[in-house]
Amino acid sequence: MAKKIYFASDQHLGAPTAEASFPREQKFVAWLDIVKQDAEAIFLLGDLFDFWFEYKTVVPKGFVRVLGKLAEIRDSGIPIYFFVGNHDLWMHDYFEKELNIPVYHDNQTFTFHGKSFLIGHGDGKGPGDKGYKRMKKVFTHPVSKWVYRWLHPDLGVKLAQYLSVKNKLISGEADVKFLGEENEWLVQYCKRKLQTQHYDYFVFGHRHLPMTITLNEQSTYINLGDWIGYFTYGVFDGAQMTLEKFEL
Numbered sequence: 001m002a003k004k005i006y007f008a009s010d011q012h013l014g015a016p017t018a019e020a021s022f023p024r025e026q027k028f029v030a031w032l033d034i035v036k037q038d039a040e041a042i043f044l045l046g047d048l049f050d051f052w053f054e055y056k057t058v059v060p061k062g063f064v065r066v067l068g069k070l071a072e073i074r075d076s077g078i079p080i081y082f083f084v085g086n087h088d089l090w091m092h093d094y095f096e097k098e099l100n101i102p103v104y105h106d107n108q109t110f111t112f113h114g115k116s117f118l119i120g121h122g123d124g125k126g127p128g129d130k131g132y133k134r135m136k137k138v139f140t141h142p143v144s145k146w147v148y149r150w151l152h153p154d155l156g157v158k159l160a161q162y163l164s165v166k167n168k169l170i171s172g173e174a175d176v177k178f179l180g181e182e183n184e185w186l187v188q189y190c191k192r193k194l195q196t197q198h199y200d201y202f203v204f205g206h207r208h209l210p211m212t213i214t215l216n217e218q219s220t221y222i223n224l225g226d227w228i229g230y231f232t233y234g235v236f237d238g239a240q241m242t243l244e245k246f247e248l
Contacts, residue, residue: 002038002237002238003038003039003040003238004035004038004039004040004235004236004237004238005039005040005041005042005043005112005235005236006035006039006041006042006043006233006234006235007042007043007045007119007203007222007224007233007234007235007236008028008031008042008043008044008045008224008227008233008234009044009045009046009047009085009121009204009205009206009224009225009226010045010046010047010085010205010206010208010224010225010226010227010228011024011025011028011047011048011049011066011226011227011228012047012049012050012087012226012227012228013025013028013048013049013050013062013063013066014049014050014051014060014062014063015050018062021050024227024228025063025065025066026065027227027231027246027248028066028227029065029066029069030248031233031246032066032069032070032073033069036072036073036076036078039073039078040078040079040112041078041079041080041081041112042073042078042079042080042081043080043081043083043119043203044080044081044082044083045083045085045119045120045121045122045203045204045205045206045224046082046083046084046085046086046087046088046120046121046122046123046205046206047085047086047087047088047121047205047206048066048082048085048088049063049087049088050087051087051088051157052087052088052090052091053090053157054090054091054092054093054094055149055153056149058153059094060153060157067099070099070101071098071099074099074100074101075100080099080101081101081102081104081108081119082095082101082102082103082104083103083104083105083108083119083120083121083205084103084104084105084121085121085123085205085206086121086123086124086206089105091103104120106120107119107120107125108120109199112236112238113236113238113239115200115201115236115241116198116199116200116201117199117200117201117202117203118190118193118199118201118202118203119203119204120204121204121205121206122186122204122205122206122207122223123206125185125186125189125204127185127188127189176207176208176209176229177209178209178211181213184207184211184213186202186204186206186207186221186223187213187215187221190202190215190219190221191215194215194216194219198218198219199219200218200219200220201219201220201221201222201236201241202215202219202220202221202222203222203224203234203241204221204222204223204224205223205224205226206223207223208225208226208228208229208230209223209225209230210223210224210225210230210232210243211223211225212242212243220241222234222241222243224243225243230245231245231246231247232244232245232246233246
């Protein structure tokens with residue numbers, strides 16, 4: 001059986017409530033169960049959780065099914081790579097120590113079967129969105145994390161969950177629409193990167209909209225969509241990358 005590389009992003013488990021997201025967690029676990037059969041590697045491109053913060057001795061409770069499935073797949077020898085998103089950017093080393101899954105906080109370059117990939121979550125890249133970029137610097141600053149860690153987990157997690165669910169992409173208050181190549185910041189980011197280095201594929205999440213855009217004759221930008229309304233994922237079969245929709 002030919003091996004494939006799978007990509008998924010933006011599950012936002014826990015939003016808007018643990019109970020409401022439970023069916024989506026079950027669906028995602030079912031997907032993991034299927035793709036493990038022919039996976040060469042699995043990439044998770046951020047916002048697996050709608051909120052995640054690692055205290056020194058505690059992590060948010062819940063998500064045992066997806067964590068258990070990831071542990072099972074990783075223990076079987078299949079590589080899994082995790083990129084933090086803007087909702088789980090306070091991830092530290094829990095995945096690395098407990099699940100043997102490397103965690104990346106920025107884009108990374110990979111080469112598979114002669115094809116080059118630039119992979120990341122996608123937040124804060126490209127022109128514009130200066131307000132978010134400033135906010136991210138504050139949130140990721142060591143002092144901010146140190147201060148937040150002093151909040152009791154019951155208070156800290158509850159506060160963060162409340163603020164996280166206010167995100168319009170999760171609440172459904174904002175339409176997810178294609179803005180045109182000239183207004184899609186990640187598309188502009190990819191085109192700028194191509195001015196200095198070639199990549200066959202740019203693979204990102206964050207945007208919540210499944211997209212496949214040809215940048216030039218040799219390069220393609222792919223946004224993975226999400227597991228809230230689309231349930232889409234990427235698959236590279238060794239020759240080409242495509243977007244697929246998971247139907248349980």
